Structure formats: C-alpha cells, structure tokens
Amino acid sequence: MTKIADIPEGFGGEGFFATSLSSAVGLARANSIWPLPFATSCCGIEFMATMGTNYDLSRFGMERLSFSPRQSDLLMVMGTIAKKMGPILKQVYTQMAEPKWVIAVGACASSGGIFDTYSVLQGIDKVIPVDVYVPGCPPRPEQIIDGILKIQELVKNEPLRRRFSPEYQHLLEKYQIA
Numbered sequence: 001m002t003k004i005a006d007i008p009e010g011f012g013g014e015g016f017f018a019t020s021l022s023s024a025v026g027l028a029r030a031n032s033i034w035p036l037p038f039a040t041s042c043c044g045i046e047f048m049a050t051m052g053t054n055y056d057l058s059r060f061g062m063e064r065l066s067f068s069p070r071q072s073d074l075l076m077v078m079g080t081i082a083k084k085m086g087p088i089l090k091q092v093y094t095q096m097a098e099p100k101w102v103i104a105v106g107a108c109a110s111s112g113g114i115f116d117t118y119s120v121l122q123g124i125d126k127v128i129p130v131d132v133y134v135p136g137c138p139p140r141p142e143q144i145i146d147g148i149l150k151i152q153e154l155v156k157n158e159p160l161r162r163r164f165s166p167e168y169q170h171l172l173e174k175y176q177i178a
C-alpha cells in the first residue's frame with residue numbers, strides 16, 4: 001500500500017491535493033502531444049478529416065502538428081509503407097527525442113493490409129516498435145481518435161523511469177536502434 005506523508009501545517013484542506021510527480025508529468029505530457037503525421041496514402045486523408053473542425057484534434061491538445069522529428073513525440077504512420085520506405089521511417093523514428101510513442105493507423109501500416117506483395121512492408125513493427133494499432137481500411141476519424149485516447153492513457157500511466165529500464169533498452173536492441 002502506498003504510504004502518504006502527513007500534510008505539513010498550513011498546506012491542507014480546500015485548495016490543496018496530493019499527487020505524485022509521475023502523475024503530474026504524465027498528465028502534462030498526455031495533454032500536449034505533438035504528432036508527426038507520416039502519411040503516404042489514403043489513411044492520411046482520414047487523418048486530415050480528423051484534424052478538421054468536425055472532429056477537432058486540438059481538443060486533445062494536439063493542434064500543433066510537427067513535420068520535424070526532433071520537435072514531435074507521437075509518430076502517426078498512415079498508409080502503405082513500401083519496403084524501400086522502411087529505412088526512412090526508421091530514421092525519422094530515431095531522430096525523435098525520448099519519450100516518444102507510435103501509432104500504426106490503418107491496415108496497411110499495421111500489417112501491410114491488402115498489399116501482400118514483394119514490395120510492401122507487412123507492418124511497420126517490422127522496423128520500429130509500435131504502441132497502438134488502429135484497425136480499418138480506412139479507419140474512420142472516430143477510430144483514429146480512439147487510438148489517440150489509448151496513447152494518452154499509455155502516456156499518463158508511463159513510469160518516469162521506463163525509458164531507462166533494461167526492458168526498454170532490450171526492445172530497442174531488438175530493432176537495432178542504439
């Protein structure tokens with residue numbers, strides 16, 4: 001059971017509450033995510049609709065899209081990824097600063113979709129780790145938003161030290177990401 005320290009005199013009652021640093025940082029991070037849309041085909045159009053006024057992603061603190069990997073923390077991969085694009089996608093991922101998260105939006109990004117061919121990557125998790133998969137061909141904006149809500153839950157609840165853990169280092173090593 002978590003031990004809660006005694007409230008110092010003068011710092012209790014109405015207007016005060018106790019929390020952990022991890023929860024406060026998680027809340028701030030989850031509501032100020034900067035997505036990098038890596039859109040290669042039709043699923044990208046659904047994302048454009050998600051950004052529009054009807055669905056309005058800015059309600060989640062995400063109106064600031066970034067096309068610079070170093071200024072973003074959520075990689076959204078939307079569309080068919082050819083095998084030739086794999087190394088480029090991996091380079092974009094490695095250029096993003098930690099902590100970072102990844103959503104595979106739609107069947108193509110998740111599994112290659114209907115394109116079971118010699119030239120198409122059968123899922124982006126062949127080259128980078130993925131946190132959330134959004135099914136559908138294409139997924140509707142509601143599904144993309146559902147994926148984003150799931151990412152927000154992950155971000156809120158991620159321990160501050162996770163990125164330094166041996167498990168996380170092992171995950172990166174599996175993908176040959178230093």
Ligand code: SF4
Binds near residue numbers: 042044079106108113
């Ligand atoms: S999942 Fe369907 S809609 Fe999305 S990029 Fe692939 S073919 Fe297009």
